[in-house]
Amino acid sequence: MRDLWEAFTGFLRTFGALQLFLLRLIVESPRVLMRPRLVTQQIFNAGALSLVLIMVCGFFVGAVIGLQGHSNLARFGSEDILGLFSALSLMKELGPVITALLFAGRAGTALASEIGLMRTTDQLSAMEMMAIDPVIRVATPRFLGGAISMPLLTAIFTSVGILGSWVVGVPLLGVDAGAFWSQMQAGVGTADVWEGILKSIVFGLAASLIAVWEGYNAIPTAEGVGRATTRTVVITAVVILVFDFMITAMAISLG
Amino acid sequence: MQQTKTVEIGTGAFVALGFAALFFLATQTTSIQRFEEGSYDVTARFDNIGGLKERSPVAMAGVRIGRVESIVFDKDRYEAIVTLRIDSRYDTLPEDSDASILTAGLLGSQYVGLQPGGSDVFLGDGDRLEFTQSAIVLENLIGKFLVNSGED
Numbered sequence: 001m002r003d004l005w006e007a008f009t010g011f012l013r014t015f016g017a018l019q020l021f022l023l024r025l026i027v028e029s030p031r032v033l034m035r036p037r038l039v040t041q042q043i044f045n046a047g048a049l050s051l052v053l054i055m056v057c058g059f060f061v062g063a064v065i066g067l068q069g070h071s072n073l074a075r076f077g078s079e080d081i082l083g084l085f086s087a088l089s090l091m092k093e094l095g096p097v098i099t100a101l102l103f104a105g106r107a108g109t110a111l112a113s114e115i116g117l118m119r120t121t122d123q124l125s126a127m128e129m130m131a132i133d134p135v136i137r138v139a140t141p142r143f144l145g146g147a148i149s150m151p152l153l154t155a156i157f158t159s160v161g162i163l164g165s166w167v168v169g170v171p172l173l174g175v176d177a178g179a180f181w182s183q184m185q186a187g188v189g190t191a192d193v194w195e196g197i198l199k200s201i202v203f204g205l206a207a208s209l210i211a212v213w214e215g216y217n218a219i220p221t222a223e224g225v226g227r228a229t230t231r232t233v234v235i236t237a238v239v240i241l242v243f244d245f246m247i248t249a250m251a252i253s254l255g
Numbered sequence: 256m257q258q259t260k261t262v263e264i265g266t267g268a269f270v271a272l273g274f275a276a277l278f279f280l281a282t283q284t285t286s287i288q289r290f291e292e293g294s295y296d297v298t299a300r301f302d303n304i305g306g307l308k309e310r311s312p313v314a315m316a317g318v319r320i321g322r323v324e325s326i327v328f329d330k331d332r333y334e335a336i337v338t339l340r341i342d343s344r345y346d347t348l349p350e351d352s353d354a355s356i357l358t359a360g361l362l363g364s365q366y367v368g369l370q371p372g373g374s375d376v377f378l379g380d381g382d383r384l385e386f387t388q389s390a391i392v393l394e395n396l397i398g399k400f401l402v403n404s405g406e407d
Contacts, residue, residue, distance in 0.1 A: 041262055041266075048266055051269055091284070182319070186319070188285045193280055
């Protein structure tokens with residue numbers, strides 16, 4: 001009973017500390033943005049270096065949606081709406097969610113282990129000795145870089161995915177090219193695009209925050225850094241899928 | 256120095272590609288402005304619109320020429336008033352054209368199909384289509400079929 005209570009208060013304490021850390025990152029953001037070079041470097045690390053992965057995965061996810069969509073829509077004789085089907089599923093669900101999961105695996109782990117290793121090798125303490133705040137110099141630029149990169153990566157994933165489903169649907173399976181695009185343009189509304197963008201922004205903030213937090217609070221041992229990296233992927237995946245459900249539920253009840 | 260340059264080029268290319276993708280999604284996959292630039296509205300009254308929705312297509316000879324702008328219920332005459340927004344490229348539709356609610360495929364979505372009339376006067380903004388044919392409701396059709404087959 002006592003252990004349970006301690007586990008509960010421990011969880012609340014971690015959760016509260018996480019909120020304070022997020023607040024700190026937001027407060028420091030304008031100052032860090034005054035030195036854009038720090039952020040640019042992190043956008044390069046989190047975004048540009050994930051680009052090839054995102055594009056390859058996006059293409060194949062789109063292609064498999066084209067294949068599955070075509071064979072299932074063909075049962076109802078409505079292959080023509082393949083474009084609409086692919087665009088909506090990529091834009092609203094698969095794009096933001098898969099990009100966020102890949103982002104956690106590619107950029108999140110890199111952030112967590114990098115910051116964790118700085119902690120282990122006392123680089124963060126050394127900065128504090130030199131009166132440089134590691135939250136400003138290390139954590140905030142990485143958080144901002146990740147948060148800025150995610151929506152852009154999502155847009156690229158979705159666009160390449162639509163291209164992938166076009167490649168499978170139109171030249172390979174013989175869906176009419178005009179129907180593919182016109183059904184898509186007739187059926188996709190601005191609200192659908194915004195839903196995808198909103199999701200990618202929220203997921204980007206969540207994934208970056210978790211990665212930076214886990215790295216910053218890693219236990220300063222080799223094992224501790226390894227555990228921080230694992231926790232980053234696991235926690236990000238759970239948080240993103242829960243948020244995805246909540247945002248979708250809100251979008252449906254509002255729309 | 257070389258290092259900085261690579262980072263800057265990479266970041267620039269990535270951000271540019273990201274915004275290009277956003278632009279593609281916002282303009283190429285939706286059709287918001289498509290009929291807004293030049294269009295005119297005509298109304299039609301139906302006894303029953305079946306499953307017609309706002310934004311459903313309006314087609315003549317199978318070609319999409321506009322979309323359903325709004326659907327309102329007339330509480331005095333118990334009819335549905337459907338406003339059709341038609342692309343102004345197609346401004347030579349005869350005023351005695353008739354509108355019917357059709358279904359694309361057996362279970363597909365419903366759309367408004369226009370049949371041209373013979374008049375020399377063309378439809379303009381705010382005009383009303385006099386001749387309309389309601390959606391065919393499958394249950395009514397089956398009901399009629401059962402009644403008719405019972406009489407034999």
